[in-house]
Amino acid sequence: xxxxxxxxxxxxxxxxxxxxxxxxxxxxxxxxxxxxxxxxxxxxxxxxxxxxxxxxxxxxxxxxxxxxxxxxxxxxxxxxxxxxxxxxxxxxxxxxxxxxxxxxxxxxxxxxxxxxxxxxxxxxxxxxxxxxxxxxxxxxxxxxxxxxxxxxxxxxxxxxxxxxxxxxxxxxxxxxxxxxxxxxxxxxxxxxxxxxxxxxxxxxxxxxxxxxxxxxxxxxxxxxxxxxxxxxxxxxxxxxxxxxxxxxxxxxxxxxxxxxxxxxxxxxxxxxxxxxxxxxxxxxxxxxxxxxxxxxxxxxxxxxxxxxxxxxxxxxxxxxxxxxxxxxxxxxxxxxxxxxxxxxxxxxxxxxxxxxxxxxxxxxxxxxxxxxxxxxxxxxxxxxxxxxxxxxxxxxxxxxxxxxxxxxxxxxxxxxxxxxxxxxxxxxxxxxxxxxxxxxxxxxxxxxxxxxxxxxxxxxxxxxxxxxxxxxxxxxxxxxxxxxxxxxxxxxxxxxxxxxxxxxxxxxxxxxxxxxxxxxxxxxxxxxxxxxxxxxxxx
Numbered sequence: 001x002x003x004x005x006x007x008x009x010x011x012x013x014x015x016x017x018x019x020x021x022x023x024x025x026x027x028x029x030x031x032x033x034x035x036x037x038x039x040x041x042x043x044x045x046x047x048x049x050x051x052x053x054x055x056x057x058x059x060x061x062x063x064x065x066x067x068x069x070x071x072x073x074x075x076x077x078x079x080x081x082x083x084x085x086x087x088x089x090x091x092x093x094x095x096x097x098x099x100x101x102x103x104x105x106x107x108x109x110x111x112x113x114x115x116x117x118x119x120x121x122x123x124x125x126x127x128x129x130x131x132x133x134x135x136x137x138x139x140x141x142x143x144x145x146x147x148x149x150x151x152x153x154x155x156x157x158x159x160x161x162x163x164x165x166x167x168x169x170x171x172x173x174x175x176x177x178x179x180x181x182x183x184x185x186x187x188x189x190x191x192x193x194x195x196x197x198x199x200x201x202x203x204x205x206x207x208x209x210x211x212x213x214x215x216x217x218x219x220x221x222x223x224x225x226x227x228x229x230x231x232x233x234x235x236x237x238x239x240x241x242x243x244x245x246x247x248x249x250x251x252x253x254x255x256x257x258x259x260x261x262x263x264x265x266x267x268x269x270x271x272x273x274x275x276x277x278x279x280x281x282x283x284x285x286x287x288x289x290x291x292x293x294x295x296x297x298x299x300x301x302x303x304x305x306x307x308x309x310x311x312x313x314x315x316x317x318x319x320x321x322x323x324x325x326x327x328x329x330x331x332x333x334x335x336x337x338x339x340x341x342x343x344x345x346x347x348x349x350x351x352x353x354x355x356x357x358x359x360x361x362x363x364x365x366x367x368x369x370x371x372x373x374x375x376x377x378x379x380x381x382x383x384x385x386x387x388x389x390x391x392x393x394x395x396x397x398x399x400x401x402x403x404x405x406x407x408x409x410x411x412x413x414x415x416x417x418x419x420x421x422x423x424x425x426x427x428x429x430x431x432x433x434x435x436x437x438x439x440x441x442x443x444x445x446x447x448x449x450x451x452x453x454x455x456x457x458x459x460x461x462x463x464x465x466x467x468x469x470x471x472x473x474x475x476x477x478x479x480x481x482x483x484x485x486x487x488x489x490x491x492x493x494x495x496x497x498x499x500x501x502x503x504x505x506x507x508x509x510x511x512x513x514x515x516x517x518x519x520x521x522x523x524x525x526x527x528x529x530x531x532x533x534x535x536x537x538x539x
Contacts, residue, residue: 054138057098057112057149059131062217063532064169065495066160069129069153070094073116078102082110082135091120108137114151115537129153130534132508134187134215152215154510156536159474159494161529162512164217173219174208175528177517180243181502182251184275188213189504191514192253193225195239196526205258207237212514212530214506225253225271227282236282238267242294244302246323249275252283254304254321257290266290266309270321270328283328287317293340298348300324303369303376305353306337314338314359320376333378337363339414341394345401350379354405354428355389357412362388366428386426386433390419393447395455397436397486398479403428404436404455406477409443419443421463425477427486437488440473446503448511452538453479456511459498466521470497476535491533498527510534 057078061069079089080102088102094116104110112133119125131153139145154160164170172191179194192209209222226235241256254270268288271280285304292307292315302321309315316336320329340356345368353367366383369376385405392408405426409419421443425436439445445460455477462471472493480486494513501516513531517524 054104054106055101055110055112055136055147055149057101057114057133057151059098059114060150060152060215061154062152062163062215063154063160064163064167066158067155069155070116071128071155072118073129074119075117075125077113077115077117079113079115080104080110081113082107085110091117104138106138106140109135110138111135112149112151114153116153127536128156130156130537134507150215152508154532154534156534157491159492159513159531159533161531162212162214162217164219170212170217170219170530172515172528172530173210173221174206175526176206176515177500177526178239179206179502179515180241180253181504181512181514182243182245183504183506184211184245184251185249187215187507189506189512189514190222190243190251190273190275191502192222192243193238193241193256194515195259197517197524199523201524203259205237205239207235212512214510214512214532223273223278223280225280227271227280236267236269236271238290240290241267242292242304244294244296246272246296246302247300248323250323251275252294252302252321252323254283254294254302255285255289255292255307257308264290264312266307272323272326281326283321283326286319286328286330287315289315291338293342293353295342295344295351296348297344297351297371299371301371301376303331303342303351305335305342306340306356308338314357318376320371329375331369331376333367333369333376335367339390339392339408341392341405343394343396343403345403351376352403352428354394354403355385355392355408357390360412362390362410362412364388366433381430383428383431383433385428386435387422387424389422390414391443392422392425393445393457395447396449397427397455397477398453401430402479404447404477406436406439406447406455406457407442407445407460418467421461421468437477437486439475439477439488440471440490442471442473443468444499445471445473446501446513448503448505450505450511450535451509452535454535454538456503456533456535458494458503458511458513458533459501459516461499461519464521468519469521470499470517470519472497474533494531496527496529501527506532508534 081087090102116129117125131151136147162170176194182190207225238256251273256267266288270283289307316334318331337356364385368379389408397404411419421441423441427436442460442462447457458474474491476489478487498516
């Protein structure tokens with residue numbers, strides 16, 4: 001006797017009630033087969049069990065460069081996971097596409113992962129393409145409306161440009177560097193502000209913003225940075241500002257700098273973007289600042305520290321913003337730093353300020369702030385960097401309480417001081433700083449933490465015989481497992497070297513690199529490309 005389940009033929013199970021007559025291995029197999037039968041047997045489930053036909057899926061391959069996503073793929077693995085359910089997975093030949101999706105229990109927050117394999121894993125096949133959907137809700141019945149799920153399937157371990165619906169490469173309407181890229185709740189990315197350098201090397205600060213859907217490769221204009229409406233609209237261009245996503249989906253765009261006839265002028269206000277309403281509201285800052293740092297705690301309150309103010313002076317005054325009241329507040333502890341990193345730790349109960357310079361000396365002290373009594377208060381944990389550094393990247397590393405400070409340079413001045421880029425990194429844990437993995441020596445690199453704990457680094461400035469140049473380097477850094485040392489894996493170089501770009505982890509776990517400057521030592525070129533890297537899964 002056989003049963004056909006989602007296109008596969010499985011043998012009937014004999015004697016499932018006679019546990020005493022079976023080996024442990026056979027018992028394990030029977031338990032696994034029971035789960036398969038209970039979850040995947042279409043038409044054989046109860047009214048409250050998993051069911052077929054409750055959702056639809058479309059596979060997209062939104063890239064225009066690199067290896068085609070499905071080249072060499074012979075099998076697709078569909079895997080659905082979510083709260084309150086055992087993950088359900090299902091292999092089908094690639095030519096069947098999404099015709100045979102796994103049956104599953106109704107419920108909220110389901111995620112469909114699709115992997116492209118060269119062959120079945122038991123026959124030596126390996127993953128060459130990967131994509132994940134946004135979370136979706138599965139209704140109790142098809143009559144309630146079936147959700148339509150889109151999955152962008154991309155080649156793993158390759159940097160590829162985002163493709164549009166026409167098959168051409170998508171690119172920013174306005175090439176930009178020194179901008180911000182913010183992942184929104186719906187999976188789109190807000191790219192705002194920045195600077196564009198002309199062929200004559202003149203810099204223009206941008207007030208434009210764009211919204212990218214990385215699944216479809218669609219770009220659309222976002223509201224121009226500014227306040228007011230109609231004839232009373234006042235544009236507010238800015239570059240080297242910060243962007244922080246607030247509770248409820250709003251975005252705080254704070255500070256920055258603008259090029260004017262008077263030179264470089266720091267921005268003394270912030271804009272709060274209501275994404276749904278496509279409107280901005282203005283907030284006055286206590287100090288005009290650019291090249292500063294900001295981070296939000298677990299309640300969404302934002303700490304802004306340091307930066308460059310009027311006349312190029314380092315800003316000492318720290319300040320906060322409370323999204324609940326829509327108002328800023330003062331912070332009594334001065335933080336005179338530039339080129340530092342800021343990151344929430346302790347599950348967002350504290351915010352760490354790491355590295356940087358006070359303008360005359362590098363600062364090794366790691367500062368911590370917690371919200372108490374209506375403001376952010378400094379908390380001394382006695383932690384110091386082993387090797388002080390400026391313009392390093394700061395990211396979580398293998399745990400909520402571990403940070404990685406990577407790269408940077410060893411002089412208190414900026415790039416005008418002919419700094420020496422660093423190839424070292426440090427892992428910061430409560431009470432201790434230890435040496436981290438070695439990387440390609442560069443400053444101002446972009447780094448992000450992936451959902452599985454790995455860290456992707458890209459770009460930055462490297463030393464050359466003719467001075468500092470944009471770097472093409474990229475690495476994957478892996479936290480040490482079970483007490484082991486962290487590991488660095490070099491990745492293929494970026495097609496265009498860059499710095500002052502953005503790097504953003506998307507909802508499917510891939511990373512978007514957008515824009516930046518390509519400085520080859522002779523000229524500076526502002527980039528408008530959109531590049532995605534999809535890391536191969538660890539399992």
